[in-house]
Amino acid sequence: MxxxxxxxxxxxxxxxxxxxxxxxxxxxxxxxxxxxxxxxxxxxxxxxxxxxxxxxxxxxxxxxxxxxxxxxxxxxxxxxxxRMEIIQLEAVIRNIATGSLVKRLPFQEGDVLEYPIFELYLKNDELGDPLVNEYHALALQLACPDEIRAMFRLTSKINAILRSYFERRGLMLVDFKLEFGREQGELVAADEISPDTCRIWDRKTHKKLDKDRFRFDMGGVDKAYQEVLERLSNA
Ligand SMILES: Nc1ncnc2c1ncn2[C@@H]1O[C@H](COP(=O)(O)OP(=O)(O)OP(=O)(O)O)[C@@H](O)[C@H]1O
Ligand SMILES: [Mg+2]
Structure with a gap:
């Protein structure tokens, strides 16, 4: 092509x-x-x-x-x-508390969340991609109620599937972000799923293997991405 x-x-x-x-x-x-x-x-x-x-x-x-x-x-x-029309919302699921969640709410870094947390963020760089709820998303006419329910359902399902895939390879899927597109009335997972958009920790050592290494100048960023690829490549 x-x-x-x-x-x-x-x-x-x-x-x-x-x-x-x-x-x-x-x-x-x-x-x-x-x-x-x-x-x-x-x-x-x-x-x-x-x-x-x-x-x-x-x-x-x-x-x-x-x-x-x-x-x-x-x-x-x-x-x-x-090619999709992308819904201007980021769907986030968190399994472990870290990042903005521990800044905003009384969770401790690394807390295992009894119930995964689903969040929506507005895709808007000028506003710094703010956290919104489904009512904001509806009022802004970014998606209809069925689509927001489908985003939640699909993100939860993807979380369940990927979590066990990562676990079997010695990795923890801490949290991740998805973008959805519309195609013939159906929602389709678009964009990317990578260490830029997921937080991934080693299961045993909790070593960070994702973009947080870049965010916080932890070094070994390329090595971490390479390690994720090697582990995910294992059948
Ligand atoms: N299948 C698709 N069809 C159309 N657009 C897509 C598709 N998949 C992803 N995109 C969009 O393509 C862009 C990918 O580029 P990139 O991730 O570098 O953007 P970005 O700088 O993060 O900006 P944005 O805030 O728009 O995501 C994003 O805007 C994303 O929403
Ligand atoms: Mg992007």
Whole structure:
């Protein structure tokens, strides 16, 4: 599939048009940003690691009949995806307390959450992607009630599937973010699932193997992404 014009360049990926208007090429970049773009850097090899990890996870979800935008891998850093209208909300699930949750609420870092927490964030860089609830999402006309219920149901299902996949490979899926697109009235998991968008800890040592290493200058960022890929590649 040949790339045509650049449709969109984001902080971590580029989207290209193709000769088929229903398909896009999603290219993963080595560029990294954190804290709403305030921190910028490059993680060498990240584009390839994230493309590989997202491919593994989208294919795994498809094997459970979860619809994703993934069509096929094109190159080390590129995948062909279905073009979607993206719902301007980020769906987050948390299994372990960390990050903004322990800043805002009386949880301790590393607390295992008895019930996973589902959160919605508005995709709006100017406002710093604020936390919203379903009433805000409805009032802003970002999604209808059925879609918000479907986002919750799908994110929970994806969490259950991926958690055990990670666990079997000695990893904890601490939390993650999904974006959903609309396709013929159905919601489809889009964007990426990678250490940029998931928090992943080693099960035994709780070593962080995700973008938090970049956020907090912990070093070994590329090694961590590589380790996640190696472990997820194990059958
Ligand atoms: N299948 C798809 N069809 C159309 N757009 C998509 C699809 N999958 C992901 N996107 C969008 O493509 C962009 C990917 O680029 P990137 O993740 O680098 O953006 P970003 O800098 O994080 O900005 P944004 O705040 O828009 O996510 C995102 O805006 C994402 O919502
Ligand atoms: Mg993004």
């Amino acid at each position: 040949e790339k045509k014009g650049l449709l969109y360049e984001g902080k971590a990926k580029k989207l290209y048009l193709t000769e088929d208007e229903t398909l896009l090429v999603q290219e993963f970049k080595d560029d990294a940003t954190a804290f709403n773009g305030a921190k910028k850097g490059v993680i060498s090899g990240k584009g390839e690691y994230n493309c590989s990890i997202s491919t593994i996870l989208f294919e795994y979800l498809e094997s459970y009949h979860i619809s994703t935008h993934f069509v096929r891998r094109l190159s080390p850093t590129e995948m062909l995806v279905s």
